[in-house]
Structures are given as structure tokens and as C-alpha cells.
Amino acid sequence: MKREAMFYEQLKDKVHCYLCPHNCVIENGHIGKCNVRTHEDGKLYSLNYGEITSASLDPIEKKPLYYFKPGSYILSVGSYGCNFVCGFCQNYNISQQIAKSELVTKEELVDTILTTKDNIGIAFTYNEPSIWYEYVYDCAKLLKETSKESSVVIVTNGYISEEPLKMLLPYVDAMNIDLKSYSNRYYKELCGGSLQPVLKTIEIASKACHVEITTLLVSEENDSLEEVEEIAKFLSSIDKDIPLHLSRYFPRYKLMNSPTDLKFMRDAEITARRYLNRVMLGNV
Ligand code: SF4
Structure with a gap:
């Protein structure tokens, strides 16, 4: 709509x-x-206000959030569109094209959240929620006004301006933010974005809600221990307890590099643990 x-x-x-x-x-x-x-x-x-392409009741760990209401389930929804163009996108069929969707009003979504059994709230995920802003904002606000204890989760690339981010944060309980790399070249060439705004989002959000970070380690692109060290150092300068998910890459969409080396994944975990208390490997 x-x-x-x-x-x-x-x-x-x-x-x-x-x-x-x-x-x-x-x-x-x-x-x-x-x-x-x-x-x-x-x-x-x-153009995508209220347009939902995907909905599922997911374990919170799938977001991934390991330190926010562990063991719970959360209704997860996504739309279409993205402000990045990552060649390795797992959800390119909804992020890089206008996918088939169903219109769900904010009232209908909040009603579904509150009547879904064993559900702690809503996660905006699958495609990039920041460019679905008006709907995400309206639904998060209405949900919190209706049921304060319901949780709002955002799974994002962190590429959002400060003003809209700060306006949304009072209605957000937890975020998983991708920190795809510590290199501006990587953001520019592989994602069509830039690094600094993402770092800023992490700094601002981590003061306002629970934040976990995901870094996809892509073979031949950002599989360097020096870069993992820079990411871990940056996060530890904010808070040593920020959980970092180091995720293993597999060939997908346009990028056909080989899967990330398993020994490298373990070495990356050891490197990050020198700076951070909570480091997890994903997709291994
Ligand atoms: S500034 Fe960002 S959100 Fe706005 S139109 Fe451009 S890509 Fe979309």
C-alpha cells in the first residue's frame, strides 16, 4: 500500500x-x-507500507538473539526492498525484487501478535526493516501502547539515519545489527553502502536497547583475523558484553566464493574472545 x-x-x-x-x-x-x-x-x-511477504513464529535464537529472552518464540515478519545490494544476500528474492505480498493493517498485525500463542512480540526481519520505516514505527508504537510487555525486535543492516533511528528506539527492546565488515571498501563494493553510519547506529542503539551483532565472514572478502580483531575492539570499546555472532558464509545469490574455512572460523572466535565476553559461531 x-x-x-x-x-x-x-x-x-x-x-x-x-x-x-x-x-x-x-x-x-x-x-x-x-x-x-x-x-x-x-x-x-x-510503497511497501503494510505489505508482508513473509511471516513465521521463530525461536528468538534464530534472529539471532542469544541473550534476549532465551528459549522464547517471536512472530517474525518482513516486506520487500533493501537499501543494500549484497551479492551474498540470503533473502534476495524479497530484498532485491518486489515480491508477492499481503496487506496487513497495523491493527491486524498487533491483534495477531497478541493472539498468537507462546509469542513474546514482533520481530521485523527477513528484508531490511529500516526502509519499511513508517509501518515498523506505527506497529511498534501501537503494540507498546496496547501491551507494554510485548517485545519489539529489529534485525537490521544498521544503515539508517540518526533522526529516524532515535525516534524508533523508544519502542524497541532488542536489535540484531549486521556489522558486515570493518572496511569501507567492503561496504562500498559488496553492499553498496558505507561503514561509518553502521558504527554510529551500533553506538546509539546499544545505549537504548539490547543489541547483538552479526558478522558474516565471507571467504576471500573479509576472512582476515586483523579485521575480526578490529570489529571486536570496536564493540568492546562500547561494551565488552555485546554478543558477537560470527557467521560462516556459504555461496549464495551472486557470490560463488567457497564456504568459509572452518579452522578460520575457530581462529576468528578465539581472536574476538580476546576482547569480548560473548562470541558465538553460526552456520558451522
Ligand atoms: S535515502 Fe535510503 S530510504 Fe530514502 S529512498 Fe534512498 S535508499 Fe530509500
């Missing part, structure tokens, strides 16, 4: 979207880098 977007300004004959650090300046009739925000006659519209 189309809905007027938040976080944009009108320029002379264009609009400037500042929801994420791409800061797209969009001509009339054109669309932003995320493929879900379009300029029509001086207004910016979100």
Missing part, C-alpha cells in the same frame, strides 16, 4: 529522502535506491 513517507524534504523539482544515509535526491516519477520509496509530484511515498 502506498503511504506518504516520513523523513523527506521537497527541493525545487525533486525530493530529498533522508531516512537512510544514501540521502537519495529523487526526480519526479523516479524511485530511491531501496526500490520502495517513490517521488510523485513533490511528495515522497513509501
Whole structure:
């Protein structure tokens, strides 16, 4: 469903979207880098408001969150679109194309959250929730106003501007944020983004809610112990207890490098543990 977007300004004959650090300046009739925000006659519209492509009751550990309500289940939903273009995306069929979806109003979603048995709340995940902002914000706010004890979880690449992030955080209990690399080159060439805004998101979010970090270690791209050390050092400078999930890469979508070496995964864990108290391996 189309809905007027938040976080944009009108320029002379264009609009400037500042929801994420791409800061797209969009001509009339054109669309932003995320493929879900379009300029029509001086207004910016979100195209995926309420559009759900995937829904599942998942173990919280699958987000992955290991230190937030362990053993619980959470209703998880996603839409379509992303502000990154990672060649190794696991969910490219919804992140890189407009997928088949079903419209669910915020009231319907909150009702489903509250009537689903053994469910602690809602996780916005699968595609990138930050570019689904208006719906995520409306639902998170309504859920917290209706049932304070329900949990709101965001699984994100962290590529969001400070203002919308700070506006959403009062309604968020936990986040898993990808820190895909500690190299700006990697972010630029493999993801179509940049490193600094993600570091900023981690700093801000970790002061406001429970945060865990995921780093996918991709063979021949970021499988270096020096880089793992830099990531662990950065996180420990915020809080030594931030959990870090080091995840093993497998060939996917456009990237066909071989799966990450298992010995490297173990060495990476040992390296990160020199700085952090909670380091887990995933996909091994
Ligand atoms: S949210 Fe989309 S339109 Fe807005 S700046 Fe980011 S990529 Fe561009």
C-alpha cells in the first residue's frame, strides 16, 4: 500500500529522502535506491507500507538473539526492498525484487501478535526493516501502547539515519545489527553502502536497547583475523558484553566464493574472545 513517507524534504523539482544515509535526491516519477520509496509530484511515498511477504513464529535464537529472552518464540515478519545490494544476500528474492505480498493493517498485525500463542512480540526481519520505516514505527508504537510487555525486535543492516533511528528506539527492546565488515571498501563494493553510519547506529542503539551483532565472514572478502580483531575492539570499546555472532558464509545469490574455512572460523572466535565476553559461531 502506498503511504506518504516520513523523513523527506521537497527541493525545487525533486525530493530529498533522508531516512537512510544514501540521502537519495529523487526526480519526479523516479524511485530511491531501496526500490520502495517513490517521488510523485513533490511528495515522497513509501510503497511497501503494510505489505508482508513473509511471516513465521521463530525461536528468538534464530534472529539471532542469544541473550534476549532465551528459549522464547517471536512472530517474525518482513516486506520487500533493501537499501543494500549484497551479492551474498540470503533473502534476495524479497530484498532485491518486489515480491508477492499481503496487506496487513497495523491493527491486524498487533491483534495477531497478541493472539498468537507462546509469542513474546514482533520481530521485523527477513528484508531490511529500516526502509519499511513508517509501518515498523506505527506497529511498534501501537503494540507498546496496547501491551507494554510485548517485545519489539529489529534485525537490521544498521544503515539508517540518526533522526529516524532515535525516534524508533523508544519502542524497541532488542536489535540484531549486521556489522558486515570493518572496511569501507567492503561496504562500498559488496553492499553498496558505507561503514561509518553502521558504527554510529551500533553506538546509539546499544545505549537504548539490547543489541547483538552479526558478522558474516565471507571467504576471500573479509576472512582476515586483523579485521575480526578490529570489529571486536570496536564493540568492546562500547561494551565488552555485546554478543558477537560470527557467521560462516556459504555461496549464495551472486557470490560463488567457497564456504568459509572452518579452522578460520575457530581462529576468528578465539581472536574476538580476546576482547569480548560473548562470541558465538553460526552456520558451522
Ligand atoms: S530510504 Fe530509500 S529512498 Fe530514502 S535515502 Fe535510503 S535508499 Fe534512498
